[in-house]
Amino acid sequence: DADVTQTPRNRITKTGKRIMLECSQTKGHDRMYWYRQDPGLGLRLIYYSFDVKDINKGEISDGYSVSRQAQAKFSLSLESAIPNQTALYFCATSGTGGTNTEAFFGQGTRLTVV
């Protein structure tokens, strides 16, 4: 019974295709985040949301868009996938106790763009 669930777990898609990665959480947290993980680069923030009406760009938002459908759901879309978007994507949530609040991560989505 994971608190943060990502779907799909693995996906292979072709260049130019639109793809959506989904994240849902049962923690009741307001804050949700999308990161991508690349070898040697660590985790980089793509987008984050503090509530349903508050969406913010992270450091590498180009080529991505997000949708906060509800407090519990935060989706990441690649409008036209390209090979350098091949990466491991993580969704995370945190509560409203400031930056000292622990972040909880999903199990990751491995995306390959061919």
Next chain:
Amino acid sequence: AQRVTQPEKLLSVFKGAPVELKCNYSYSGSPELFWYVQYSRQRLQLLLRHISRESIKGFTADLNKGETSFHLKKPFAQEEDSAMYYCALGLRGAQKLVFGQGTRLTINP
């Protein structure tokens, strides 16, 4: 700009030996530092945070503002410590985390 640097991508030590994973940060504000760990086939999870000043699984980390460092230490490494470790900086105003590049720690038997 805010930045977290973990200089070692890979670190390999023998079981029972001391371990130190280095983390340096750059931030003009009051820093909030964390260590996250990712064991094989598990999700990323919080290991410890500087404000708690706690020891988790034998690991400790001390914030050194003078050297802008938050190195993770353990006196006697165990095989189950093998994992990917990320240092993270909390940005108080922006309410988000900036991660380092990660260090893959391997404990040899």
